[in-house]
Amino acid sequence: MNKVDLSGYDPKRRAFFRRGLMLLSGLLAALVGIPAIAFLIEPLVEKIRSNEVELGPIEELTDRPRKYVIRFMTQTGWVKSEKVMTLYARRAAPDSDEVVVMSNICTHLGCPARWEDENDRFFCPCHDGIYDIEGRVIGGPPPRPLDRLKPIVRDGYLFVDPTDYIHQIDEEKLLGGKGSTEEG
């Protein structure tokens, strides 16, 4: 049986190194752990890319809804894709400068609703959802009024920022998944 000279072993020295080692390990773990956590939370701080799209000159608007089909690029991660969206714009009153812009996406399950001028209503064919000119629900299953987009008027032209709106629908978790922004 071999015996060993342990006179070099000093418990205090070992305790010191033990603590040092723990500190060093903690430091190394933080060096990898903190960037890893920052990386993981990135979707939370992802900035909303603003994306103004022109609808047209403001003169062409009356107090009746006018249909616009807009196309714009969106980016999710590294994938850039073109989106198509249908909007209705009108003046709040015949000679008002106040503009109202509404989405045609039915708040029930996301079908496209359309303006029926002769009936003075928006009609969604999927489950007979009916809205008035203000977008208020007057019949059928839709739970809330049609969504509005903030109108941006500049130099006599009307713009909207549809990316704002897309984020908003995602947040409200429209029934029917992605809130189908494709033209239907």
Added chain:
Amino acid sequence: MDEGRGTAEEQIRQLNADVKIPPRGLVHWLAERFDYRAFVIKDLDKPVPGDWWGWFFTLGTAAAGIFLVQAITGVLLAMYYAATPEGAYESVKYISEELKVWGFPIGHLIRGMHFWGSTAMIILVGLHMLRVLFFGSYKKPREVTWLIGVLLLIFTAGFAFTGYLLPWDQKAYWATQVGTNILGTLPVIGQPLKVIIRGGQEMSAMTLTRFYAIHVLILPALTTLFILAHLALVRMQGISGTWRGKDPVDAAKGEA
């Protein structure tokens, strides 16, 4: 040397028993249930042989540490990476240039860690192998540890080779073209092997997906498994000594 103090391990254990467990808190709670010191002292607190030579014995652990860093940063990158010819380059570019948190280029940092980590791992594994060679630690009874080490060396090279293709840029593409052609020059098995590795006669989307599968599924699983076996052997046989042969560990094993 005084008689009757037991083996070196027992004496070291005795010294380590002086470690104080705090009177409350998580460590106390755990130690009350199982005295983790038995594990820590036995497996994490082993003295390293030699004086300054001892530092060479840390190289394997350093390689294992870098492997862990690669695993963590690799999983993170996989969350944003797309292994298709259309997506690979774009997604890597996105990670490097657009993935930011409050303006801080976190994607660039994580990719950088994985990139430099791969080089560091090759160097550390190489140095570790040289230390085993120069200390003669591969000799009986440690041949199997060495052979497993050879596998680990191959896996490490495999990580580097398959990982290099993933950004799918010109450098990656042509490096893999050259690499797989070199493989093709092997007698008899070369050509079939090349076709299998490429997923076809030519480099294509098939090459990218299979390199990705090898890089993130096959190699991590195999490497983890064999590192565990490698470490188990080192622990079962005890670490070899230095050529001075006077360190406590060897003496305790009675084989200096």
